[in-house]
Amino acid sequence: MHKKILILDFGAQYSQLIARRVREQQVYCELHPYDVSEAFIREFDPVGIILSGGPNSVYEEEAYRASQAVFELGIPVLGICYGMQALTHALGGMVAPAQAREYGSAKITHIEANPLFAGLQPPLQVWMSHGDRIEQPPRGFTPLAASDNSPYAAMGNVGRGLYGVQFHPEVAHTPQGVDILRNFIFDVCGCQPKWTPASFIEDSIERIRAQVGGERVLLGLSGGVDSAVVGALLQRAIG
Template sequence: MSHSKILILDFGSQVTQLIARRVREAHVYCEIHPCDVSDEFVRNFGADGIILSGSHASVYEEETDQAPQAAFELGIPVLGICYGMQTMAQQLGGKVEAGQKREFGYAQVRARGHSALFRDIQDATNEQGHGLIDVWMSHGDKVTELPAGFKVIASNDTTPIAAMADEERKFYAVQFHPEVTHTRQGQAM
């Protein structure tokens, strides 16, 4: 194992253990902790990066879990996956709404721009030569407005904001699940 250390904040996803497994397969040490740990815990953990897991909940519900604010203040990379993307968006000033169409299963997203998260990653190209990535979606809600400083880095017709990034702060988020084998390039991400 390398000396890198990742903190996974668990929002209740049924695949949080799989996220940890993929991190460990990359020879990086990680620990899973509940999403409601204190800001002090997050600051003292000594993480080189934080992953916000998925959840079955909706971020706009009256009582819903949020990431500790310290996760966004440490100056380290943060990756939000599914619900993790949604809570990142909402907590940082974006907007999340119930989608008109749920996505569950295989989808293809177009990589947009040149994000570090998708650098040199594609499964196919469209007629215009744009990179396409095969992914596994599982969501009903979606980000409809980006927080300040973010840009869209992947999209499809059903989910116009399928991934977003604030490269300056090293915040990345994906609506799909890179940890499952159905997302063929997930480990590369």
């Protein structure tokens, strides 16, 4: 099986785009709700986790929060925008409303040497979309980049493989964003560019054969895409 990236969705408009960017690097990933359980994470067995952006403020009572296990299983994590704030809040840092909402193109500077920004030279043009900012990072984290409005535009605990960026590396408005994602996926998480849609089909066929064995299968075909794909895979797997 290929090494996998798990993306946790906090309700961001760009969540599917994050998944697309990962798959464009020929790395398998899946997008799941932010509140998946520790048992699910262990069974999925990702080599890295990406936390998406989202519309909430982490200090609100009803804010979306991931399982604490996300940060305690020794799996590298990259928090994007709200995901960075969720990481900060979960690990004891401080998030507060920014004096001015930061939306649109911005430049980040003061980039410290670290795996996430390897090969990139400041200043970098990035896309911001947030009304809160990090006031105090969690213990063990250091600032990796800053913007005019965000002293912690990026932060990290390099030893634990935990990173956060206040901007959106997945959008085209961050020209070198794909390079940042590649650094996380390949250098931090240790993935290799080996996955393709064709390999996903073959993996699915193998799993079906292993699960079904010599039994027969009854499929309820609705006419929709999901059941039609299942039917096609079953046909190829067991005839």
